[in-house]
Amino acid sequence: MALVAALGVVSACGGGTNDSPSATQQTGASSAAAGDSGPQFVDFRTVEPGSGAGLKLGYISLSEAVPFIKLVSDSIKKQAEAAGAELVFCDSQGDAAKALECARNFKTQGVQGYLNFQQDAKAAAAICQAGPQVPVVAIDIQQDPCQKAFMGANNDRAGFIAGEAVGNHAKSQWDCQYDGFVSLEQPEAGAVNEARMGGYRKGFESVCGPGSVKNLKKVNAFRVDMARTAVADVLTSLPGAKKIIVVGINDDSILGALAAARTVGRQGDVFVAAQGADPSSWCEIKSNPNWIADTAYFPERYGEIGIPYLIDLVKNKSVPANLLVNHQAVTKDNVEQLYQPSC
Structure with missing residues (x-):
């Protein structure tokens, strides 16, 4: 996984600017090991066409230079288009300061909800404050205090x-x-x-x-x-x-x-x-x-979790706190x- 399989999520997906995703991944769930309490995941959901019509959504990418992240991004773009939503895309390039600017831009543009895949959990509070006060889905790294749901690796x-x-x-x-x-x-x-x-x-x-x-x-x-x-x-x-x-x-x-x-x-x-x-x-x-x-972490299908659940949040629907990938x-x-x- 070239960055967080994910980290490790970053070669796939490290911490800092390493090119390995698995390692940056910070799970939002204190999940049980397989066999302890049943499956800990949500199913992929292809968006309903038109479900995002009239919505302006945002997405902060970790770094498009990383193959794992590029797969995630392509999936998110595909599902947003299928839903009929406008997607405001911003690549943080692995830089928390750039992620902060992305959030500020989202506020200026009136984004109604956004996916955040920036890699510095310590910078999350400042990024949350700078951005619009709307539903946020964190991808692979905790984005407290504004995340409404966490999606990614278990x-x-x-x-x-x-x-x-x-x-x-x-x-x-x-x-x-x-x-x-x-x-x-x-x-x-x-x-x-x-x-x-x-x-x-x-x-x-x-x-x-x-x-x-x-x-x-x-x-x-x-x-x-x-x-x-x-x-x-x-x-x-x-x-x-x-x-x-x-x-x-x-x-x-x-x-x-x-x-x-x-x-x-x-x-x-x-x-x-x-x-x-x-x-x-x-x-x-x-x-x-x-x-x-x-x-398997299926980065090529992350959009099938992130976009439909973000749309649900924007529409004030109930969403699980942890949207974990069904690993295989x-x-x-x-x-x-x-x-x-x-x-």
């Missing part, structure tokens, strides 16, 4: 899904016996990092049993270059290991891990799972037997059905 569940898949592989192929468990993380993402990466471990242990995550190495490596260096070091420290599990906060981290393994001829020793399932991962998922699973495991068995990769 990080616990997203991590759990991929971790469970890794556990199933480990159990069926190795009776849950392996050499190391490497977690490629983004610590500065805080609660997002803990939820997503902790979700991997919960999912794995749901299959292989409590305490089955062993020889755990947590590494700050959420970009391709960082992961390439970090995993090269891990492989050097495990010269005879043949079953090394590597899980990443986003797709970029795993692409870097695989590059490191290939450089030293050990691509068969690492078994990976990632978050985001952005286009950069599709061919690997399809053809690399060691890419066990990915978790992506494997070699379903990647073609979901995405039709050209490889």
Whole structure:
């Protein structure tokens, strides 16, 4: 996911201006891990044609230079057009000051509700104050105090899904016996990092049993270059290991891990799972037997949550506080059905 799969939501979607989205994602829900209290998500909703007629809506993009964010933006534009609403678009380019100007512009233009995907949660209060006092839907990052709803990743569940898949592989192929468990993380993402990466471990242990995550190495490596260096070091420290599990906060981290393994001829020793399932991962998922699973965030469908629910809010309809994506495991068995990769 090239920025917050999402962060990690940013390569897909980091904190600051990193190009990885998964890591910027700050979930608005204290959601349960899969299996604790039922599904924690809303369904995608294609807007009703004409439902936004006469409405002026706004959208603050995180950064159009990031592929994950561009997919989100295109989806929002498509759904706004289908609804018949006027959409005032503003790219913050990962800069809180620019996001503040976007909000001021929305106020000047009389925007009646807006989606806010700016990455600095600490700047949210000032942005809220500068903008029109209208319904706000936050995307992937908290926008208190003005958000009426939060939409985006359910990080616990997203991590759990991929971790469970890794556990199933480990159990069926190795009776849950392996050499190391490497977690490629983004610590500065805080609660997002803990939820997503902790979700991997919960999912794995749901299959292989409590305490089955062993020889755990947590590494700050959420970009391709960082992961390439970090995993090269891990492989050097495990010269005879043949079953090394590597899980990443986003797709970029795993692409870097695989590059490191290939450089030293050990691509068969690492078994990976990632978050985001952005286009950069599709061919690997399809053809690399060691890419066990990915978790889909569906940025190309974010507009099918953001626009219809924002229209509901503008029309004073009740909306859930948390509009979380229905994440799905992506494997070699379903990647073609979901995405039709050209490889």
